[in-house]
Amino acid sequence: MSATPEPASADTTSDDQDVLYEVRGHAAWITINRPHRRNAMSRRTVEQLTEAFVEAGEDPDVYAVVITGTGDKAFCAGGDMKEMDSIARSGKQIHVPMTGRHRALFEVMLETYKPVIAAINGHAIAGGCEIVLSADVRIAVAGATIGLTEARRGMGANLGSVLLPRLVPRAVAMDLLYTARTIPVEEAQQLGLVNRVVPREVFAEEVQRYVDEILANSPVSLRRYKEMATKSWGLPLASALRLNVGPNPYLSEDRVEGVRAFLEKRAPAWTNR
Known part of the structure; x- marks a missing residue:
């Protein structure tokens, strides 16, 4: 193989x-x-x-x-x-x-x-x-x-x-x-x-x-993780927590879909928005 x-x-x-x-x-x-x-x-x-x-x-x-x-x-x-x-x-x-x-x-x-x-x-x-x-x-x-x-x-x-x-x-x-x-x-x-x-x-x-x-996870969350982890590297914690870079998952359609899919006991259909 x-x-x-x-x-x-x-x-x-x-x-x-x-x-x-x-x-x-x-x-x-x-x-x-x-x-x-x-x-x-x-x-x-x-x-x-x-x-x-x-x-x-x-x-x-x-x-x-x-x-x-x-x-x-x-x-x-x-x-x-x-x-x-x-x-x-x-x-x-x-x-x-x-x-x-x-x-x-x-x-x-x-x-x-x-x-x-x-x-x-x-x-x-x-x-x-x-x-x-x-x-x-x-x-x-x-x-x-x-x-x-x-x-x-x-x-x-x-x-x-x-x-x-x-x-x-x-x-x-x-x-x-x-x-x-x-x-x-x-x-x-x-x-x-x-x-x-x-x-x-x-x-x-x-x-x-x-x-x-x-x-299987939200691409919005994935992008947020990568950008936050990269741009906050080396910053003091207080500054890093307030950096707020990348897409905001809290305001995203994927967040709405993820919660709804959980409640409806199904796999989420991510839109990357």
């Missing part, structure tokens, strides 16, 4: 596409599609990933987003080293984080105000690990590893060096950054970086089951 759910639409499987995009139900599935390079990210891959997250964020029929990789070898092996070396040999400079048109990917992920689930189908290394860190929930296949290995290559882990110390104790984060070691997802789960570790033979089913569990 494939670890990654296969796209249903024929036009999403083109060899020309580094990233596959498909909406199934109310979930957008974004798949890094470079298995021959262990799903490493070229400049084009980064551009296509950014575009995919922008599209998912703007689509009112998308209530949640899943990011995964093609195959069972790697979720994403980070930046494409062959491309980086080719650029350097040509006398040009690779892109620098937070500059130019490449600055946006991780920010776009963090600011996609819908649940973002990383379905980690294989190893998530360097930039691949940073994609994982930018997601809200992380479900990993057993036996995979994750790590920020940039120090071994003279890179900077710009996102990881900022975000990782906010997700785990600082000493743990600095240890992982300084040593550039990869860790099993089972250890990452103990640290709180990974939510669930699932055997490969049931990975696809478990990811879909979890997505369906999220989609």
Whole structure:
């Protein structure tokens, strides 16, 4: 059984596409599609990933987003080293984080105000690990590893060096950054970086089951949670409680429907309004 759910639409499987995009139900599935390079990210891959997250964020029929990789070898092996070396040999400079048109990917992920689930189908290394860190929930296949290995290559882990110390104790984060070691997802789960570790033979089913569990809830509430949690991060409690960003579920049609469905003992029919 494939670890990654296969796209249903024929036009999403083109060899020309580094990233596959498909909406199934109310979930957008974004798949890094470079298995021959262990799903490493070229400049084009980064551009296509950014575009995919922008599209998912703007689509009112998308209530949640899943990011995964093609195959069972790697979720994403980070930046494409062959491309980086080719650029350097040509006398040009690779892109620098937070500059130019490449600055946006991780920010776009963090600011996609819908649940973002990383379905980690294989190893998530360097930039691949940073994609994982930018997601809200992380479900990993057993036996995979994750790590920020940039120090071994003279890179900077710009996102990881900022975000990782906010997700785990600082000493743990600095240890992982300084040593550039990869860790099993089972250890990452103990640290709180990974939510669930699932055997490969049931990975696809478990990811879909979890997505369906999220989609059973009001998309208005989901967007509210994501935007409040993101924009209140680091604020004092009194300020965060008064931030009031995102759609207001208390004034929404979904709130009316949710209460009525409960009283009528039926499943709610959400309208995302």
